[in-house]
Amino acid sequence: MWEWLSDKYDLLATWIFETAIQPALYSLGLMDWAEDAFTWVGFFLFGLVQVAVVYAICRPLEAWRPVEPHQDRRFIRTDILYTLLTRLGVLPLIGFVIFFSADAWLAGAMADSGWIPPNLEEFFPVLRDVPWLAMLVYIVVIDFFEYWRHRFQHTFGWWWALHSIHHAQQHMSFWTDDRNHILDDVLQAAWLGALAVLIGVPPGQFPVILTVLRVAESLSHANTRIHFGRLGERLFVSPRFHRLHHGVLGAGATGRNYAVLFPVWDWVFGTANFDRERFPATGDPEAPQAYVTGGWLRQQWEGVRQVVLALLGRRRNLPARVPEGD
Numbered sequence: 001m002w003e004w005l006s007d008k009y010d011l012l013a014t015w016i017f018e019t020a021i022q023p024a025l026y027s028l029g030l031m032d033w034a035e036d037a038f039t040w041v042g043f044f045l046f047g048l049v050q051v052a053v054v055y056a057i058c059r060p061l062e063a064w065r066p067v068e069p070h071q072d073r074r075f076i077r078t079d080i081l082y083t084l085l086t087r088l089g090v091l092p093l094i095g096f097v098i099f100f101s102a103d104a105w106l107a108g109a110m111a112d113s114g115w116i117p118p119n120l121e122e123f124f125p126v127l128r129d130v131p132w133l134a135m136l137v138y139i140v141v142i143d144f145f146e147y148w149r150h151r152f153q154h155t156f157g158w159w160w161a162l163h164s165i166h167h168a169q170q171h172m173s174f175w176t177d178d179r180n181h182i183l184d185d186v187l188q189a190a191w192l193g194a195l196a197v198l199i200g201v202p203p204g205q206f207p208v209i210l211t212v213l214r215v216a217e218s219l220s221h222a223n224t225r226i227h228f229g230r231l232g233e234r235l236f237v238s239p240r241f242h243r244l245h246h247g248v249l250g251a252g253a254t255g256r257n258y259a260v261l262f263p264v265w266d267w268v269f270g271t272a273n274f275d276r277e278r279f280p281a282t283g284d285p286e287a288p289q290a291y292v293t294g295g296w297l298r299q300q301w302e303g304v305r306q307v308v309l310a311l312l313g314r315r316r317n318l319p320a321r322v323p324e325g326d
């Protein structure tokens with residue numbers, strides 16, 4: 001099925017490119033850029049599909065059972081801008097170029113050293129015969145590393161200075177997933193890209209895995225009073241589970257529920273909270289004002305300033321502690 005999908009996808013990208021982009025480049029005398037532009041069309045389309053899928057799933061749920069029935073659209077707008085810039089705009093292009101140059105560099109360095117990355121399918125030949133199982137294993141491994149990336153965002157002062165933009169939102173919606181500093185996006189792209197190469201994710205599967213992660217993460221930010229039940233809460237991250245991570249819970253604030261897809265990591269590492277009744281208010285009372293009410297540009301600029309302050313040891317808003325027992 002993936003082959004069929006990716007065929008159709010290539011056809012559509014080619015069609016958009018040939019009808020809209022190529023003539024424009026030609027008339028502007030920019031045909032040297034044709035190849036890069038084509039790559040960008042592919043990426044743009046990929047982002048568009050993601051946003052459409054996420055919207056189709058999350059918007060009805062938010063309308064059905066909102067946690068906050070009357071959200072102030074002014075605050076949501078910033079998050080929508082984050083999503084559009086991150087998914088469709090110039091940013092993916094930058095990320096894409098960095099990602100592929102880093103990827104090529106890593107692959108080259110490994111080829112030079114004669115070291116061949118371990119491929120999960122070599123260790124477990126059964127995976128070769130059952131492609132969906134192979135994909136599931138890749139997703140579980142990636143999710144484990146995503147748990148730790150997120151823990152580190154809350155552990156190191158400079159990283160928390162960036163991630164606290166994400167946590168400053170007091171009116172959380174499914175758009176909030178993309179509310180991240182550009183530097184944080186770059187770090188994530190590098191982290192995931194390197195990981196994908198190291199464990200040998202087939203290039204064709206990587207976009208599918210990213211889409212699964214994206215949809216799950218957007219859903220987990222949705223302004224909706226939904227939990228997956230006693231067992232389900234322990235199997236998959238729900239809007240309730242992640243809202244608790246964003247909750248204003250007093251001093252030491254957001255020290256739990258770091259998982260992205262599977263709460264099992266929080267359970268294993270002692271950071272889980274499965275209280276089904278809690279849908280706390282979100283936000284970070286200690287965040288700089290620009291993080292709370294500022295627009296995109298102001299938040300980006302303030303983010304750089306806050307990282308510098310953190311590195312100089314002059315930032316007062318310190319990362320959350322990991323809770324001990326509960």
Ligand SMILES: [Zn+2]
Pocket residue numbers: 150153154163167245254
């Ligand atoms: Zn967080």
Ligand SMILES: [Zn+2]
Pocket residue numbers: 166177221242246
């Ligand atoms: Zn979040």
